[in-house]
Amino acid sequence: MPINHEVSAGMSGIRTAGDLVARAQMAKKLKIDDAKRYVADRLKISLEDLHDSSVMRDIRNELNIGETNARPESAVALLAKARIAELLDIEINSVSKFRNWASL
Amino acid sequence: MAEKYFIRYGDGYGDTMTAAEIREEIDLGTEDAAERGKIPPLAADEREYLLEICTMPQKFVTVDPGKEVVVTNDEGTLKVSTRCGVSIDRTTALMIDEKILCMDTAELAHIDYSFKPIKPIIHDEVCAMHHAQLNTIIPVFYGAMPNLGLYTKPDGPVGNWAELLPAGKIDEAREAQEIAVEHAVKDIVTVAHRMYEAGADGINLDTVGASGDADALAAFKAVKKIKEMHPDFPVEAGMAGEFYLGMHGELEFEGQRLAGLYPHEQVKVAEKAGVDIFGPTVNTNSSMSFPWNIARVVTFIKACAEVSDIPIHPNVGMGVCAMPLTDSVPLDAASRADKALVEIAHADGL
Structure with missing residues (x-):
């Protein structure tokens, strides 16, 4: 069922900016339009670009915040999240926790 | 002869109706929700758009470009490994969620999906969360159910109110629930x-x-404590049904009696508790048609979205929010439910 919802109405996660909009919504209790506007402003892109997997692939690679395809030197997992936290100016719990544990 | 359109009933079985028949079902559904919830019914243009969604010729429909929302889910990691029986670890399922299924968020969960049985094994769940967080980019929640019934005898410490109430032991049933909370x-x-x-x-x-x-x-009291301890830790609360059954009848959260609250009232209690994302839901009537059910759903959820100050993600799972009551939910109904929830009810996510 989650696949139905993602295809019919979802943002498609890291193919676009779905994870980023979700993080903005979770961190700031933002309604969907406000969450999208927040992310678009932080990334300095248009609202339309947020949903466009072709555009977002280039943007995600340029910012090195992870995408669906495995590429050499592409940020994965926690590395990508550390960049996302800085980019969106929000705290990501796992990034803060692992930074403390690693004494960084 | 009037053209007939394929529709489903709440149990998943298909049938055909004319546009006039579907329109009548929509009218009855929205009026039922309006009467029960004491909320406005759908406006004429909203009913017409719902009719359009119900009669679209495509098997699978989507929201219009630009209207996409973010998706959270329950029991996420168990859907691949346990529900589908694919022999992989839960944290591997999370990577599949992220990179192959392209979910916006994911959830780590245990097969015994209630907080009570998880507490004794929390040390193992913590290790699984470490792995999950090391290997994912998308937000990963941890999820479980309050499931108050687990606190009743013989598995738990208190009397079973479902047995005490029919025996006329009202005070004992209420006391048992208060202790269980x-x-x-x-x-x-x-x-x-x-x-x-x-x-x-x-x-x-x-x-x-x-x-x-x-x-x-129990859920709202817990949320309040969680937010007092960790104000920036997001909490999502998804509802089980469209109103709270008054099994106790007199319980209040910060002055608001809980029994009988509908989604547009529940969300205000959730806000008081500190919930960050609210998941309202509406029961599917398996004997009624999809147009009747979705009209009812959209009426309730739209009223909830209008009064809510926090994002809402309606629960669109089997047997709720117009989803037919079957394990293999037909995508024609499911995708129409999503489109109506986002475009008419103004959901912030699903």
Whole structure:
């Protein structure tokens, strides 16, 4: 069922900016339009670009915040999240926790 | 002869109706919700658009470009490994969610999906969350149900109100629920705290109110404590049904009686507790048509979205929010439910 919802109405996660909009919504209790506007402003892109997997692939690679395809030197997992936290100016719990544990 | 359109009933079985018949079902559905919830019915243009969605010729429909929303889910990691029986670890399922299924968010969960049984094994769940967070980009919640029924004898410490009430032992049933609430709050808060320390992106309380008003009270009291301890730790609370059954009948959260609350009232209690994302839901009537069910759903959820100050993600799972009551939910109905929820009810997510 989650696949139905993602295809019919979802943002498609890291193919676009779905994870980023979700993080903005979770961190700031933002309604969907406000969450999208927040992310678009932080990334300095248009609202339309947020949903466009072709555009977002280039943007995600340029910012090195992870995408669906495995590429050499592409940020994965926690590395990508550390960049996302800085980019969106929000705290990501796992990034803060692992930074403390690693004494960084 | 008037053209007929394929529709489904709430049990998943298909049938055909004319546009006039579908329109009548929509009218009856929205009026039923309006009467029960004491909320406005859908406006004429909204009913017409719902008719358009119900009669679109495509098997699968989507929201219009630009209207996409973010998706959270319950029991996420169990859907691949346990429900589908694919022999992989739960944390591997999370990577599949992220990179192959392209989910916006994911959820780590245990097969015994309630806070009470998770507390004794929380140390193992913490390790799983560490792995999950090391290997994912998308937000990963930890989720479970308050499931107040688990605190009743013989599995738990208190009397079973479902047995006490029919025996006329009203006071005993109420006392049992009040004690169970305190046990549940401790378990939920303990698990949430450990998951916060493990690096989780949020906690998801699923099927809130499943055991009635005491179940909802336990959830909201727990959320308030979690937010006092960790103000920035996101909490999602998804409801079990469209109103809280008054199994106790007199329980209140900060002055608001819980029994009988509908989604547009529940969300205000959730806000008071500190919930960050609210998951309203509406029961599917398996004997009624999809147009009747979705009209009812959209009426309730639109009223909820209008009064809500926090994002709402309606629960669109099997047997709720117009989804037919079958394990293999037909995508024609499911995708139409999503489109209506986003474009007419103004959901912020699903």
